[in-house]
Amino acid sequence: MQDAITAVINSFDVQGKYLDGAAMDKLNTYFQTGELRVRAATTISANAATIVKEAVAKSLLYSDITRPGGNMYTTRRYAACIRDLDYYLRYSTYAMLAGDPSILDERVLNGLKETYNSLGVPSGATVQAIQAMKEVTASLVGMDAGKEMGVYFDYICSGLS
Numbered sequence: 001m002q003d004a005i006t007a008v009i010n011s012f013d014v015q016g017k018y019l020d021g022a023a024m025d026k027l028n029t030y031f032q033t034g035e036l037r038v039r040a041a042t043t044i045s046a047n048a049a050t051i052v053k054e055a056v057a058k059s060l061l062y063s064d065i066t067r068p069g070g071n072m073y074t075t076r077r078y079a080a081c082i083r084d085l086d087y088y089l090r091y092s093t094y095a096m097l098a099g100d101p102s103i104l105d106e107r108v109l110n111g112l113k114e115t116y117n118s119l120g121v122p123s124g125a126t127v128q129a130i131q132a133m134k135e136v137t138a139s140l141v142g143m144d145a146g147k148e149m150g151v152y153f154d155y156i157c158s159g160l161s
């Protein structure tokens, strides 16, 4: 996994160069948003179960997906879906703290689409639920941190599409 700092430094190290002005600006922005990121992660971890629950209520509940024949039908599959959403929330929070999406490629998206396809888990509905989670999270952590979290929720959604 990379973070905003190692990503910049690695790209200059391969060229054997010192960081340039644009790279310094990038790092500066990251350092300046450090407190915002930590505060958002604290709020998210204290409210994770509520965020997931509200996102499900907004997007999936009482749809065909939760009825017989739907992929969330039966408590086992319902629980698997809630667990998946909690994975997406937790790993997006890690990525937001790191300021880099590489952890999502390595730990979440690697082989996920194939797994979903083979189990008949609908990616479209999953994307809807992640988008709902993005809205619920933003309303909880505020616009700036919400936007930053949105980057990583969207990253997972494009990986699933």
Ligand SMILES: CCC1=C(C)/C(=C/C2=NC(=C\c3[nH]c(/C=C4\NC(=O)[C@H](C)[C@H]4CC)c(C)c3CCC(=O)O)/C(CCC(=O)O)=C2C)NC1=O
Pocket: 060, 065, 070, 071, 072, 077, 078, 080, 081, 082, 084, 085, 087, 107, 108, 112, 115, 119, 121, 122, 125, 126, 129
């Ligand atoms: C940390 C990285 C990680 C991820 C991301 C992950 C996902 C993941 N979700 C799975 C299943 C599943 N995922 C869902 C999810 C849903 N069904 C729906 O209709 C909804 C739209 C959606 C929730 C939003 C369901 C229902 C299953 C069980 C499917 C089945 O066994 O029939 C499975 C198959 C194995 C299992 O059931 O545990 C994996 C590997 N596992 C991991 O280790």
